Amino acid sequence: MKRGRKVGAYADVKPYVHKSLSDFIDSENVSGIHTFHERGRGIDVLYEDRNSDVLLVFFSAALVSKNTFPYFSGRSVARKSGFSLLAFSDPSVALDTNILTGWTLGDARYPFHRDIPAIVRKYSEGRRIMFVGASAGGFPALHFGSLFPESVTMVMNPRTSVWTPPTHIQFSADTLFPGMTPEQISEIIPTRLGPAKNTVVFLQNASDDPYYSAHALPYLTTQAPTESVFWRLGEWGDGHVAPPGYEISEILSALVNADSWASGAISAGCTQLTDPAAIDAEHTRLGFNSPVISAVAQDLVKISRIENRLAVAISRLESVESDNKDLRKQIEWMNRTKTAHIPPGCQVGRGANIAPNVMLMANVHANPIEIGANTKILRDAEWIGPIKVGTGCYFNKGSYLRAEVTIGNDVLVGPFVRFVTDSHEMGPESKRGGPYLRTPITVGDGVWIGASVTIVGKVSIGAGAVIAAGSLVNKDVPANTLAGGVPAKVIKQLPTSESVA
Structure with missing residues (x-):
């Protein structure tokens, strides 16, 4: 009001x-x-x-x-x-x-x-x-x-x-x-x-x-x-x-x-x-x-001290035209030590570990992000809600998740994996990129996604599946299969506890 x-x-x-x-x-x-x-x-x-x-x-x-x-x-x-x-x-x-x-x-x-x-x-x-x-x-x-x-x-x-x-x-x-x-x-x-x-x-x-x-x-x-x-x-x-x-x-x-x-x-x-x-x-x-x-205040003290040191270091670089490699390494190190913020609208489970330089774009009402317990997200990730990730997942550096991604429990994601849900309808010849579409991506429990994989919606990856490194996934992948290639195709069926029995 x-x-x-x-x-x-x-x-x-x-x-x-x-x-x-x-x-x-x-x-x-x-x-x-x-x-x-x-x-x-x-x-x-x-x-x-x-x-x-x-x-x-x-x-x-x-x-x-x-x-x-x-x-x-x-x-x-x-x-x-x-x-x-x-x-x-x-x-x-x-x-x-x-x-x-x-x-x-x-x-x-x-x-x-x-x-x-x-x-x-x-x-x-x-x-x-x-x-x-x-x-x-x-x-x-x-x-x-x-x-x-x-x-x-x-x-x-x-x-x-x-x-x-x-x-x-x-x-x-x-x-x-x-x-x-x-x-x-x-x-x-x-x-x-x-x-x-x-x-x-x-x-x-x-x-x-x-x-x-x-x-x-x-x-x-x-x-x-x-x-x-x-x-x-x-x-x-x-x-x-x-x-x-x-x-x-x-x-x-x-x-x-x-x-x-x-x-x-x-x-x-x-x-x-x-x-x-x-x-x-x-x-x-x-x-x-x-x-x-408080922990928040202690973090701010640390960040302020680092930034004060950084300002001094940058001032020296500007006043002395030099390729002082040691000083540049110090500046890069101080930049990497900044603390990641958890925005409003982002719910994080107990034991989850979110590294510095991770950007989480979340809003309580429109685009929430839910991260399950004991999930780990390494540096340089960028996520845009709404996103839901289960427990015990691992995201190597540089993960990129767009809105409407749902990931199950115990999923392993290699470095530089991209989940792309944004698309457009086909437009006329004057503008082929027509009206905006959001195409959801769903990943089941226990999936392993290799390095540098790109997944574009609307796609569902079944539980227990493995996606080979460098693949482009643009179609559904059945559960407990190995898929790979550009575009990805099923290579073989993977053993399960039932099949072994």
């Missing part, structure tokens, strides 16, 4: 409607709620001018189902501090009341994050910029702050990866990014944070275990050591609780009134990030046990 729109909640602010982003960018910088339309999405931006040389750029945390939109955060803090305010209402939450946040990044139809820097530049000329966000609003505050190196970002209990629980992007991916894999989503929107390129003040409630362990520690660990990130653990209540408004205003004032963002952070009681162990020591000193970093 779509979320209700209620601009009247901001009756004290004048509304302005613009035909497009370009019309909005060219408009006068006047206080009000500015709404523009791009790619079928209505985008709401709140600007309050207080003749201040400081622009507070505020991103909202996750909403609850009953909240209407547009929804803006930061008005009270900006008013108390006397700063001009630029606040964004997350457009994704308008699509469904079950979507509580889109991290103010946009979706497959409109990647809003690409236009936010231009909006910030519109209002920030000649001003110092302070990006602020709590919880889900912390991610965009950190991301966009890094695009403005002279700015400062202050975040409170932020999410630092959109893939990491709680309430990660998988819950809304089907609506925002239908049919896309995590890799494809990551190509459209930023989903993880790189090294901070501006000053960052990171405030974390000490008792907020899920965010402390799954977001704060992984982010700060991958940033350290650095001269631009400052941290502070607070005790603001039990769980996911942000600092009170007066404390936020005090920290912002300390930042603004100091000679530099760094000295302002220190005067506000923050510590420069040099050693992540100091954070855990402070956490223990405050009387809290050190929670275990």
Whole structure:
């Protein structure tokens, strides 16, 4: 159900409607709620001018189902501090009341994050910029702050990866990014944070275990050591609780009134990030046990470290025109160590092993993928659902499965085997590739398919059959037979327990 729109909640602010982003960018910088339309999405931006040389750029945390939109955060803090305010209402939450946040990044139809820097530049000329966000609003505050190196970002209990629980992007991916894999989503929107390129003040409630362990520690660990990130653990209540408004205003004032963002952070009681162990020591000193970093967060730490090393290595390659084979091998090795993601809509059985660089394209409703227990898929595979694979199967490297493939139990698939179910009806001479057809492929239990076999639908391979390497299968293969050739033909009948008896 779509979320209700209620601009009247901001009756004290004048509304302005613009035909497009370009019309909005060219408009006068006047206080009000500015709404523009791009790619079928209505985008709401709140600007309050207080003749201040400081622009507070505020991103909202996750909403609850009953909240209407547009929804803006930061008005009270900006008013108390006397700063001009630029606040964004997350457009994704308008699509469904079950979507509580889109991290103010946009979706497959409109990647809003690409236009936010231009909006910030519109209002920030000649001003110092302070990006602020709590919880889900912390991610965009950190991301966009890094695009403005002279700015400062202050975040409170932020999410630092959109893939990491709680309430990660998988819950809304089907609506925002239908049919896309995590890799494809990551190509459209930023989903993880790189090294901070501006000053960052990171405030974390000490008792907020899920965010402390799954977001704060992984982010700060991958940033350290650095001269631009400052941290502070607070005790603001039990769980996911942000600092009170007066404390936020005090920290912002300390930042603004100091000679530099760094000295302002220190005067506000923050510590420069040099050693992540100091954070855990402070956490223990405050009387809290050190929670275990979740497996997902640990993977993100590993990936971030690898990617940081990779960025340094690539930078060296670009600056030094050399065929340094050792360095190139290191880069290739680091690329291979990235972790495969299991997309929503992909059901994986206990003990299944899916190697890195495997691409699974699945969607809960339209193209699910079901992988049975103890099935193993080696690297460089590409599968497009709907697909159903049984238990105990083995797929050597480079397997390629299109939609509508069903495979039984204990099937052995050699390297570079292709299951092709896409076809077309014969068209007229002007275009022989006529209307699209999907032709299912079914493989029975215990089948062995040799290397570099191509199977094109509509085909059924009976249980216990063997397909010789390099064959083209375009007709049904009976159970317990050996087939091979181009096109494949039955070569002989294979023995069975009944025939041996």
